[in-house]
Amino acid sequence: MSNQSIGLNDDLYRYLLANSVREPEILTQLRSETARHPLVDMQVSPEQGQLMGLLVKLIGAKKCLEVGVFTGYSALVVALNLPEDGRLIACDVSAEFTAIARKYWQQTGVNDKIDLHIAPALETLDRLLADGEAGTFDFAFIDADKNNYAAYYDRCFQLVRSGGLILVDNVLWYGRVADPAMNEDKRTQAIKDLNQQIYHDDRVQISLIPIGDGLTIARKK
Known part of the structure; x- marks a missing residue:
């Protein structure tokens, strides 16, 4: 038993992957292709993707939202865990x-479940709100x-319903959120500000977990 979260060295991380992650071959292929991309750090880790898929299943999500797609790993994980009539709007x-x-x-046959919007995400989100879709999403x-x-x-x-989930990635930001030397960095400050905002937001139940680069799970009351 430990009274705080432990760190993962390379050996322990490999053990975690070998004894936890059940990654379908198509996701392994996508992750391998993305590994050759110069912005590979933008992709979620496989253990985080698996957690996201589990959460989608646990809440019986049918209507989901993603802000930031990159090469599509997280969107594919979500779509694979949606029912046949499930829908993901990806921005x-x-x-x-x-x-x-x-x-x-x-290749996986989930293309019809995913509605990809190539536009600034705030435009898409504001349009969804204007179209009366507030409170209709299960997961974001x-x-x-x-x-x-x-x-x-x-x-x-x-946009998310009561009882729905909002997940926010990169909330530990490679440790920079706890580094005073990064206080002048605008992106670091934006993440720190949001972390504080969510922490004080009594409209949600929260857990910030040290998976990947830090993931906040917020359940709307």
């Missing part, structure tokens, strides 16, 4: 990055430009 600004995502979505995942994190959280909170 990204890069047709280049998401072209990789589309290829794997097509935020993993995009950090300077807009607070705005994404605000829109996702409005």
Whole structure:
């Protein structure tokens, strides 16, 4: 028993992967292709992806939202765990990055579940709100430009139903959130500000877990 979270060295992390992660081959292939991408650090870890899929199943999610797609690993995990009539609205600004995502979505047969919007995410989220979709989503995942994190959280909170989940990625930001030398960095400060905002938001139940680069799970009351 430990009274605080333990750190993971390389050997322990490999043990975790070998004894926990049940990654379908198609996800392994996508992760391998993304590993050759210069922005590979933008992809979620396989153990985080598996947790996301489990949460989608646990709450019986049918209507999901993703802010930030990149090469589509997290979106594919979510879509694979949705029922046949499930739907994921995915927001990204890069047709280049998401072209990789589309290829794997097509191969797995989940393409029809995913509605990809290539546009600034705030435009898409505001349009969903204007179209009367507030309170209709079961699950939202935020993993995009950090300077807009607070705005994404605000829109996702409005769009998610009571009892639904909002997940926010990179909330530990490679340890920079606890490094005083990074106080002047705008992206680091944006994440710190959102962490504090969510911590003091009594409209949600929360857990910040040290998986991947830090993941906050917020359940809307």
